[in-house]
Amino acid sequence: MSVWLKRCGILLAISAALAAVDSVARPTAWTVTSVAGRNDAPPDQATGSPAVAANSPGPSVQPTTPAHTAQWFSDQLSAGAIAIDARPEEKFRESHIPGAIHLPFEAFTKGRPDAIDFLPDDGTTLIIYCDGGDCDASHKVQTMLAQFGLKDTIVFEDGFPGWQKAGLPIETGAAGAQ
Amino acid sequence: MTIPAPSKTIVDLLLLLARIISGGALLLAGAVKLGLLGGVAQLPTAPLLFALSLQSFKLVPHSLVPVVSYFVPWCEVVAGGMLVLGVWSRQSAAIVTAMLLAFTLALASVLLRDMNVDCGCFGGLFGEAKVTWGSIARNFVLSAFGAVVLVRGGGAIALKPDAIRP
Numbered sequence: 120m121s122v123w124l125k126r127c128g129i130l131l132a133i134s135a136a137l138a139a140v141d142s143v144a145r146p147t148a149w150t151v152t153s154v155a156g157r158n159d160a161p162p163d164q165a166t167g168s169p170a171v172a173a174n175s176p177g178p179s180v181q182p183t184t185p186a187h188t189a190q191w192f193s194d195q196l197s198a199g200a201i202a203i204d205a206r207p208e209e210k211f212r213e214s215h216i217p218g219a220i221h222l223p224f225e226a227f228t229k230g231r232p233d234a235i236d237f238l239p240d241d242g243t244t245l246i247i248y249c250d251g252g253d254c255d256a257s258h259k260v261q262t263m264l265a266q267f268g269l270k271d272t273i274v275f276e277d278g279f280p281g282w283q284k285a286g287l288p289i290e291t292g293a294a295g296a297q
Numbered sequence: 298m299t300i301p302a303p304s305k306t307i308v309d310l311l312l313l314l315a316r317i318i319s320g321g322a323l324l325l326a327g328a329v330k331l332g333l334l335g336g337v338a339q340l341p342t343a344p345l346l347f348a349l350s351l352q353s354f355k356l357v358p359h360s361l362v363p364v365v366s367y368f369v370p371w372c373e374v375v376a377g378g379m380l381v382l383g384v385w386s387r388q389s390a391a392i393v394t395a396m397l398l399a400f401t402l403a404l405a406s407v408l409l410r411d412m413n414v415d416c417g418c419f420g421g422l423f424g425e426a427k428v429t430w431g432s433i434a435r436n437f438v439l440s441a442f443g444a445v446v447l448v449r450g451g452g453a454i455a456l457k458p459d460a461i462r463p
Contacts, residue, residue: 138367
């Protein structure tokens with residue numbers, strides 16, 4: 120039995136060693152705080168805002184405030200901001216915010232999504248939305264965009280349901296899909 | 298009329314098949330999560346994708362997410378690879394089965410909590426966007442294959458046959 124457990128221990132130790140070496144060797148280091156972005160992330164002790172490491176490549180966290188209403192979103196779009204739809208393709212095709220670029224989280228599993236080429240890195244605000252509520256796709260896309268240097272991003276927490284509820288116009292079809 | 302018991306050769310071949318299916322699935326899942334199959338461009342951010350999926354399940358403490366997001370895929374690669382090769386088959390199968398059962402429970406908890414989160418299964422390789430009961434059934438079947446090897450041993454073409462019983 121002791122040999123049996125020893126072998127399991129060796130397998131786990133090999134895995135742990137490889138994980139440790141890998142985490143140091145990866146070209147892009149990230150920490151737990153760079154994964155943060157949701158408002159439920161542990162708050163920073165001093166500021167009370169979601170914690171982001173000083174050297175983190177994570178997003179410039181701009182948590183949605185009550186001022187970030189659907190009308191605010193609409194005004195931002197009129198002022199030049201770009202909407203990013205992080206929902207699955209079938210939902211995007213069904214309906215989306217006019218002019219939105221489709222960029223679901225799954226697109227990042229194949230490397231650098233082509234849609235990133237359509238996103239300016241000149242300070243233009245990128246507003247990401249999904250289904251509102253507990254939908255976390257927009258936060259995940261926000262974190263991934265930061266990995267590619269696009270940090271001027273805001274998550275619209277109310278998501279597409281909030282936009283629809285406000286009676287704002289919608290668009291159908293695949294236009295703008297990545 | 299009596300049904301003859303399957304020969305040892307057939308049992309060994311079935312055990313080899315069970316090793317390849319359960320170990321191979323985990324090996325593939327780990328390699329994709331680490332970005333080992335997707336080209337160099339994917340390498341830097343691959344563990345982050347898994348970390349984000351892990352975080353959305355809300356089962357792992359926030360501070361442990363980075364550690365787990367590196368350890369779990371490497372555990373999948375090591376244990377899955379060893380199982381396929383037949384090195385310490387029973388021990389590899391124990392780890393593979395335990396991991397698959399843990400994944401199954403995690404996915405079930407997502408459905409039971411009615412959470413709208415991505416599956417993250419196999420690093421998104423098969424475009425499986427959301428957790429479904431099908432994902433749970435698949436994991437359960439894979440863990441059953443692992444459990445068979447855990448009980449019966451590695452079978453045919455095992456690089457390091459394991460005669461030690463648990």
